Structures are given as structure tokens and as C-alpha cells.
Amino acid sequence: AELITGARAQSLATTPGEARLTLEDGRELAAELLVGADGANSWVRGELGLQASVKPYGQSGVVANFACERPHQGVARQWFFGDSILAWLPMAGNRISMVWSTPDSQSLLRLSPEALSERVAVAGGRQLGELEAITPAAAFPLRLIQPEAVAAERVVLIGDAAHTVHPLAGQGVNLGFQDAAQLAGLLASAPDCGDWMLLRRYQRQRREAVAAMQLGCDGLYRLFHAKLPGLSWLRNTGLSLTNCLTPLKRQFAKQAIGY
Numbered sequence: 316a317e318l319i320t321g322a323r324a325q326s327l328a329t330t331p332g333e334a335r336l337t338l339e340d341g342r343e344l345a346a347e348l349l350v351g352a353d354g355a356n357s358w359v360r361g362e363l364g365l366q367a368s369v370k371p372y373g374q375s376g377v378v379a380n381f382a383c384e385r386p387h388q389g390v391a392r393q394w395f396f397g398d399s400i401l402a403w404l405p406m407a408g409n410r411i412s413m414v415w416s417t418p419d420s421q422s423l424l425r426l427s428p429e430a431l432s433e434r435v436a437v438a439g440g441r442q443l444g445e446l447e448a449i450t451p452a453a454a455f456p457l458r459l460i461q462p463e464a465v466a467a468e469r470v471v472l473i474g475d476a477a478h479t480v481h482p483l484a485g486q487g488v489n490l491g492f493q494d495a496a497q498l499a500g501l502l503a504s505a506p507d508c509g510d511w512m513l514l515r516r517y518q519r520q521r522r523e524a525v526a527a528m529q530l531g532c533d534g535l536y537r538l539f540h541a542k543l544p545g546l547s548w549l550r551n552t553g554l555s556l557t558n559c560l561t562p563l564k565r566q567f568a569k570q571a572i573g574y
Contacts, residue, residue: 327362334469348509349470357476367462375420379452384444400483420454466514478525480532
């Protein structure tokens with residue numbers, strides 16, 4: 316395997332027998348299959364001319380990594396603040412990754428690293444003690460993206476190039492891992508890894524799981540942002556009931572990790 320860095324792709328062409336990628340420095344790469352894993356603004360998807368349904372959420376996800384005073388013990392934490400959602404995701408060592416979904420990302424991006432650390436620590440009730448920012452904060456728009464297809468001649472899409480979900484349930488990365496695992500399983504014994512019928516099979520196998528997760532995350536987003544009378548009690552009661560019913564909670568967990 317060869318890792319190429321520092322070179323941007325210029326064009327993509329396919330034939331029934333191969334995919335050919337031309338880089339800006341003039342080099343050409345050819346393979347039986349090209350896997351597009353280049354994010355929500357996928358260049359590969361655009362080169363293929365695959366249309367996608369895009370629904371903006373009117374929010375941005377502000378991300379940054381922090382060192383923690385107390386151990387996170389591998390536990391993810393999340394807070395719902397009405398118009399925003401804060402998540403702390405455990406990382407290796409005594410560190411967390413923050414995703415703060417908010418309609419006002421600039422109020423966070425303008426803060427100094429010290430002020431941001433304090434703001435995030437206070438918002439999470441200082442559950443991990445003091446925080447120290449170890450990466451600059453960045454923001455990206457939150458959108459529900461549903462491409463018309465994730466397979467084309469000699470090319471397949473995985474991860475955010477193939478689908479996005481609102482990060483409130485932290486399932487975007489799981490969907491991407493499942494894409495990779497499913498595709499790898501199909502390719503393991505394939506004499507031609509770019510065979511059109513094989514790529515169609517991958518697309519069919521992933522469609523239901525991806526659609527279910529997108530529908531679920533979108534529904535949760537609407538539920539937590541709706542302001543109808545009594546809805547706060549209903550959603551809190553529903554979540555508490557789910558938490559108490561171990562078999563139901565276990566089933567949701569299995570669905571989230573793809574089992």
C-alpha cells in the first residue's frame with residue numbers, strides 16, 4: 316500500500332474496467348475500485364454527478380479537544396439546553412472531544428482557549444473538573460445529506476460522503492464504521508472488487524440501516540427542539556422509561572452499533 320499526501324485530486328474518470336484518478340501534479344492512479352470517503356462535501360460525489368438531498372439544521376457543530384482534570388472512564392456525556400446540545404466524547408488518555416451543536420457558533424469561536432475551556436467545563440457541571448483546550452475550536456454546518464446513490468461505475472461512497480446525521484446521538488461515526496466493515500466483508504472474497512453487482516449489493520445492504528438512523532436522529536432533533544406544551548414532560552418521561560427498561564435499552568444499543 317502507498318500513502319500519498321500533499322497532492323489534490325484534479326479529475327476522476329471511470330470505464331467498465333477501472334477508475335482513474337488524476338492528481339494536480341499530473342500523476343494518474345488506476346484501480347478496480349475507488350472508495351470515496353472524503354466527507355460531507357465529497358469531491359468524489361460531485362465528480363460522479365450524484366445529486367443529494369440536503370436539509371440544513373440551522374446550526375453548526377463546534378468541535379475542540381480538551382485535557383481533563385478527572386478521568387472520563389470511557390463515558391460519553393451529553394446535555395440538552397433547548398436550542399443547543401453539548402456532547403463530551405471520551406478519547407484515549409485523559410482527554411475528550413467536544414461537539415457543541417448551536418445556532419450561535421461565533422460566540423464560542425470568539426473565545427480564547429482559556430475562556431472556551433471554562434465555558435465548556437461550566438456547561439457540563441465540571442463533571443470532569445477543569446478542562447484545558449488542546450486544539451483550536453472549529454465549526455462546521457450541520458445538515459442532513461441523503462445522496463440519490465452511493466454506488467456508481469467502479470466507485471463507492473462511505474462515511475459522511477454517503478450520508479450525514481445530526482450529531483445529537485453520536486451515531487455518524489458508527490455508520491461510517493459499519494459502511495467500511497460491510498464493504499470489506501463483500502470485497503474479501505470478490506475476484507473483481509469493482510464489480511457492479513457487488514457495489515449494488517453494498518448499496519442495498521446499507522440503505523435500510525442508514526435510513527433508519529437518519530430518520531431516528533432527525534426525529535430526536537425535532538423532538539428536542541419542539542416547543543409544544545407538555546412535550547418536555549413527554550420526552551423526559553420517554554427517555555427515563557427507556558433507561559429503566561434494560562431489554563429495550565440493549566436493543567437500541569445493538570441497533571446503534573450495527574448488530
